[in-house]
Amino acid sequence: MRKTIAIAALAVALGLGAASARAEQTALVLYETKGQQTVRQEGIAFIELDPQAPDYGKILAQIPLPPDLMSHHIFYNPTRERAYVTSLGRSELWVLDVTSFPYRTRVVAVPGCVVGEDLAFSEAQNRWYLTCMGSSVVIVGDAETDEVLETLPMPAPYPHGITVHDGIDRMLVTSTINPKDPTDAGESIVVVQPSTGKILSTHKVADKPSPSGTAPVEAFFVPGANPPVAYITNMIEGRIWIAEWQPESETFSFRGDFDFAAIGQGMALEVYFNAAGDRAYVTTALPGHLNAFDISDPRAPRHLYAAEAAGGAHHMVFSPDGTRAYVQNSLINIPGMNDGSISVIDLVAGKTLASIDTFKDAGLTVNTIMLTPRRKTFTPTDAMEATDAGGTIGSAGITGTQAVLMLEIGKRRQGTAASRRVMRAGRTAKTAAAWRVSLAPDPRRRSCRAHRLPRRRFRRESAVFPRDRGRCPDRIG
Template identity: 70%
Template sequence: MKRFITTFLASSALALVAGIASAEQTALVLYETKGADQSEREDGIAFVELDPTSPDYGQILAQIPLPEDFFSHHIFYNPSRTKAYVTSLNTPELRVLDLSAFPYRHTSVEVAGCAVGEDVSFSEAQGKWYLTCMGSSVVIVGDARTDEVLETLTMPAPWPHGIATNDAIDRQLVTSTVNPSDMTQWGEEIVVMQPSTGKVLSTHKVSDRPSPSGAGPVEAFFVPGVEPALAYITNMDGSLWLAEWRPGLEIFEFHEGFRFDELGQGMTLEVYFNAEGDRAYVTSAKPGNLNAFDITDPRAPRHLWATETAGGAHHLVFSPDGGRAYVQNSLLNIEGMNDGSISVIDLATGEQMDSINTFKDAGLTINTIVLTPEAEDSHSH
């Protein structure tokens, strides 16, 4: 597999350096060796061409290797898109990429006490970043300019994973997801925090079923441009919940909005919004689907279609014209949910147009996909 990567580097790296800014659509993906056998493990960041008219379509243009024991998981850009933060499932660190010059250089930021680093969120008002640590049930707060760790916040509900920040209302939503040491133990709560003070304000169960409900809230996403604020919450049990902000009371009200398990889907994961703000796209990992919603009325999302992708449907990026979605198919390298392909979906019809199998065919799987930082990508995440 290392020979596979090297071949693409030799043939394409120079072209990438000269032309990455002019390429129609280049994505960054985190990849790792697929399956249980990790004896010859690879871990890294790859540049992949997604423009179907390019001679390099679907191919790896270059890569940034990461330590084999890092177990890279997610990439998050800071608001100015000058830095990228890569989380680690295995080591107490963030890898921070300087995006001001190519090739990107990365440094390691120690986040002591963080086990199973998951998501990073940013508060521009506070000048801070927030890292959820699912294995140690804390949120670590850092200075967004210097990346110095400032404090560690212990969560009242275990296994924090997703985190969403809304500076306009001075609130954060943190999900309580799953015990990474025993994935039969799922959380069921959302923690509401106040970024300006770091205080926990309340906790809320996001299930109508008796406790322990096994809801497993994964992520929370504020719907762009909606006032009063509104967030969508994805649950591992196959449901979508809504958190509606009540300005007069300064609280959220939570209620169920849709059930994917009634469509035979489980492990609901991510929500992405189109640039026009009238569509939301939701992935579910088991058996692997992309769902489209009409959110003309964002408080009453209307399901339009579901299309099967492949096991582990997780993150996605949009084409420049918004007509295609590229869905990365793998969740935590779990057997049956680690296909390793990228499904290309026509968003007008919900039909699969293509499957990019470059990583899958090389014995690799993909943990996340984001567009390169210069892309106009503000309505995804």
Template identity: 60%
Template structure:
């Protein structure tokens, strides 16, 4: 493995603050040693992502993480004062105070959580919700103190994706797969009452009981009325639509788009542009970014796909919204843990540049996110 010592600035206050202040656009990248090589290394890196910058693709600074953490996702609270980092390897949730440099961290012990996946927030209740795919629970925490309020067993196992809509008082979570045996798959999403976390309904996300879909992520479309959520199904390679019916106070689910005819598999994340007129969906195998016109969120229209690299997963947008930078790596799984970051021109829907900083040094990338002051951060 090639060392990164010649690329990484220290995490001291002056260096970190100066590096980011001089950057054209900075992103956060969670990375780890690729495959099973030892010794292990994990960190949260600050990376220059503006293709016009002289130091494009370089690491400006980094914060070391435990080598067995397997840091998976970064989520900001609604006030953008904290960053919550989930862990696949430890029963803990790492919370960074992002209001000043250097970022100070607090580790929240969540002993009931195995394979921590996603975090969603209720601004109305000031609560956070952590899905735990390995222990089939959702941990509810206090947004002010980060103390655990309750641990909610899910009626369907292996919760992964989660999304909250305050105005209708609902939480939706996916049932994905058994992390101990990924051949055992889920095929539904579960609806909870936001205030009580009472189970209200379970909805199938499969066309046939004999063909489990393994829904991974779920996102409410920003501002959609009636409320609409998109569900990505990894195994069935399709996108499903959950439409809220105000009269019945329940959701109607139906297929929205099939990626299989395009030769794409394992759809994962959904991102929206500023006015929610476009949705962008990553598919991991062989690695694509798909664009949809969602002027009518109930009828997404596929506009095209850009080839990235194996493991296409999370993304961030450039400041002007013309580019997407796609992180290529899924759970360090051989064959879909490329470790690169693809720069996609969203007008032409093609990859125009690539960051190989991590890949060339023997690392894979698990997450990319913008800094908290950026307007376009990813949220559930």
């Protein structure tokens, strides 16, 4: 019985290829079935964001996830060697080794964590910190071994957002919302000392009487600000609050700042900073916008424009040159805030350029978007390791005109003459068309079964492996 595999050309931003003149850009997207369906689908998808790529906007590969995981966010460790996927449905962290492809996955149990939300790292302490909104604790783990070290109960319930500043040995944790009762919202920021785990103080971030229900959801230290400054997004209030570090007293002062309700927006969520450090971009889920701020003075952010996105505008990534943003539109699959598209926004003009509807058209919605880490090269050794791992994705990583073609022939069994999986390095055509190859299981058969592989193309590829010249493309060794 023939074994048929699809050999797809994947962009280098998967981390599989060398750098090139073309600004290839691949992202990881967490997706799930849109709406409340009985049968759910959930997974991680690789999607191409380079508008010059032939497979722009397409799903290049997928990693299925359990339908009850309710994957929520992806966070990289400081060295960008691991990706951590938090879970709303299980007391688990899914840890992906992103240094080689395919990504190897480990499941880290985090007992006592209900509704895992955000993850932050302290390089000084070599620790990670996981907020658990359903059990009102922060789990502390070893950043090297991922061993759970301790559990920090929070004095204000429903922790969600978390940010660490090693320079002042401080961590800010938001008190957001009861996952079982959205009318029960928090209003506080908890200040923690990472080196000791000690709770230092709790601060109300609301002007209204308690319970104000402002629901601070995220906190971010502004890069390079001295003294340190943090931006806090109050989700339900729809407002930015600012925390300013006071070096003399070693405490924070808090004050309200920009009000999105005044410009017809609600549900303030994430904050992103450009590479130059003079712009901040804030997403709001209702009706869905990306807001740009001039933060030349981080203590006085100045609103520049609001670019239209879609319902649930949430996370975003930048293009390599920093002129475009790709905004993922969905907030935990809430009706009216789960559009499922990815908005492409011109950050210079403040205008929406396009909408990537790949997931939306498939009946899916997207929960987060993160760029894939880059690697220097993708070698035949990597290819052998990838196939030995039993990966199901027959693929090629392209960097400009460079490519690696994977041909799955079978599996080696303890040094016998059984068939094996191999990867061949070569050059690709200008297009990233999928190549379909039928392979016979018997390695002794010499008939060529690679279809749509031109003779001139095979000769070019054979030059990479001279000993194979003249052989069928699906027969090596």
